Amino acid sequence: MKLRLIAALAAVFLLAACTQAADTTTTVGTPTTADGGVTTTADTGGSTVPAGETTTTGATGDGLLAEVQARGSVRCGINEAVPGFGFLEADGTRSGFDIDFCRAVAAAIFGDPEAVEFVPLTAQQRFTALQAGEIDVLIRNTTYTASRDGGEGATFLSTTFYDGQGMMVRADSGFTVLEDLANTAICVLSGTTTELNLATRFVDIPYEPLTFEENDVLQEAFVAGQCDGWTSDKSQLAGVRSAFPEGPDALVILEETFSKEPLGPAVRDGDSQWAQIVDWVVNVTIIAEELGIESGNVDTFADTENLEIRRLLGLEIESDEGVAVFNAGLGLDPGWPADVITAVGNYGEIFNRNVGPDSPLGLERELNALWTEGGLIYAPPFR
């Protein structure tokens, strides 16, 4: 009796040992492609990747695109506490610049802007969640930096918002330049480039950094006067100022911009097809604004002579060889840009709806204007 028990246990353990030796790619969690051999910048520390790990993406259906299509929704990592970018309204709906781009990705893949699963994340959790596969794409006012590209295992895509870091103080404090804030406490969110830039800019100025996990407690501390300055991306500060209980005029954002903060979506390293899809979703919104296509007038271009528009919207193009529809080979059905534009509009519409001059944030386009109007928003051609 006991002997049989011992024999059974021994068999189980031997089995475990054998399977572990043969299958070197046991993964825990979502079965994403372990494309270790493809990434170069991410492979730090001299560790070699086992040879059996590279898998092909694309038509074989092993990539993240196939997984997302099978699941039926895109998991998007977002912020829910920044008005204008990622905000949870009182009635439970989500609104914001980044939220709209999440919906654009869903519209591109499924034709349905609501096929999104929003995953709210703190600044601390966002990269871990992306690395672990809990989200497919991170659109959470995240700054594109070298160390995030390399060390954090993330791939950054086209910048959606060119921002800079600023400092917000009370209007009655009398501070006008950053040097006035010597020997005061400055509130900042932990785990952000903001913290690092603050340390760099204030290297010769004595100050006390108060790092908080969430904006709620930070705002309480700022309102109570525990810290005299609140530093963050200027767009976030504008959002907070617009929703400030004492009114936006009680606060002033100092002039100086002390860093570059290009904000854009990020995906996990290793899946080029998925990265390209998200990248081109952003690009088509920009191209649509260049071409004058809006969410309301997408259908009116059926007879246009403009070949760029016909390519973008997946309309038939007549040539000497016959009739053809342009397919960029990204893995999506042609005409997906039309779905995106119908769902969320072009870049200008997304900007104006969420953060534009008529919105509570009241931001001007400035750096975020089209390249034809002196700004930095520029997309490669869709051909």
Added chain:
Amino acid sequence: MATGTPFSPLMTPARPPFWRNVKVLRAVIQIIALLGVGVVVYVLFFNVTNNLRARGIRTDFEFLDQPFGVRIAGSDLSPGAPVRAALINGVKNTLALTVVGLPLLTILGVLVGVGRLSANWLVSKVSTVYVEILRNLPPLLLIVFAFQAVILRLPPARSPVTPFGWFVISNLETHVPGFRAGEGYATFISIVGLALAVGALVWWWRTRVQQEAGAPHHRWAWSLGLVAVVATIAYLVIGRPLTITLPVLTGRVVDGGFRGLGAFFAVMGALVLYTSSHVAEIVRGSIQAVPKGQTEAASALALSGFQRLRFVVLPQALRTALPPVINQYLNYVKNTSLAIVVGFAEVTLIAFQAIGNGQPAPQVIITLMAAYLVFSLVISLIINVLNRRLRMVTR
């Protein structure tokens, strides 16, 4: 036939074959179980490192040498200091919370625990309310409440108050009079340390004198007197190893005195109150566990209520109370990690900042767990020594 042969077959202890010899089988099962656990641990470890490598995340501990990148509230570390230094700073802050909080919560817990059993109706009701409210609220809630409803309500940092000219108080930090180390500070401290050690010996000697000769020991007077005399002589001889400083406010800078961050007081206050309510319940239970005969005998000896408590009941009660109280101390230490919500830079906040600024998460978390493990083991070691000493006194 069987006579004369002491080793008949029936009396010889026959050894069963190894495959049904219970002793052998027991050993074999132990070995197999050990191997099984080893295999499981190895599989898990291999799995984790494999997955990390596949995603291009480092698996070494070199992050400890990387620059931390940001300043820490309340410390002078530059942003270029290594992560190791930042973590040590965080441990110092957790240590500060522990060293200040544990004695406070013990005193409060014992007082409230005894108070619950008081004959005075008001005292016992207030203690009951204290325990019932604080025990049943989550510590995170208490910390956030202490921060937002108490600390933040103090005057804002731009206009602190200076009561008596001795303190500078704002919701950011509190400055109290302190001292500054001058020349010869190290020598002075070592002399005082030595005096304390000798004082402990004197204490022991005086206790022995009383036990053997019956004379009153006056041990407090002897030992503290010795330390005071030696310290004063050393102070005068060395010159001025310490200078008392009062906090002086000029503009936004405070010079002199000791400083405590507002968030520190919020976390410490909330956790001391929370943990002391648990300790109070433990003390109450252990007092009630002392046999009633002891209190009756003490009354028969005409001991007053206080003397009864001090000399008969509490010494016996504390013996039973000590193991659960150690548990509460460890809970206090672990709950200090909730300080990240109010931005106090103890070791968990530093670790999370490191992760947020690009250090590899698994290794940082392992280091953090090791730090807490060391903390908890040291505390329970110290108190277990005390526990053993108390235990040896019983019959």
